[in-house]
Amino acid sequence: ETGVTQTPRHLVMGMTNKKSLKCEQHLGHNAMYWYKQSAKKPLELMFVYSLEERVENNSVPSRFSPECPNSSHLFLHLHTLQPEDSALYLCASSQDFLSRYNEKLFFGSGTQLSVL
């Protein structure tokens, strides 16, 4: 148990659906992240929130919409996704936004998303 909980664990959705992924961290961390993991590819950083403010948006399509209502919760709202968006979506947290103080990430178990 890493202290980062993601729900749901699995999600199947059609291209016209709207769904949300949820992440909650119980570690008192100030930074939260969304990563996308596709088979045989490096992890792609999607969004970073530090103290509830978005500090990074890595050219992610607008069909992915993050929300961070407080420092413990992070959502990823999905709408009109494409089949190529099928992947494992990982949430992570760190004490603070990565700095020169050698932060490490704590990951949730991920949501395996399939877009039909």
Next chain:
Amino acid sequence: SQQGEEDPQALSIQEGENATMNCSYKTSINNLQWYRQNSGRGLVHLILIRSNEREKHSGRLRVTLDTSKKSSSLLITASRAADTASYFCATDDDYKLSFGAGTTVTVRA
């Protein structure tokens, strides 16, 4: 952004043997981290080595860092079936962690 690149992509060893995997990166770093991922799960932090360190140990793990060659290695000694997983190196890049595609290690009983 630069990212670590692991080598080999896959590794299969017998239980009790050692497993070695390498990571190469492109630009200067403050630190390098190694993570493990069991199938269908999230990544778990294993070890962090700072740019001014050359070697670090944690249990059966040994990590080396050669900043002149921009490379790192992870050695798992006396491997066990439970070590079967994917292993990723991560480098700090402009205050972000960038990951490679990983090395998949299979430990045969």
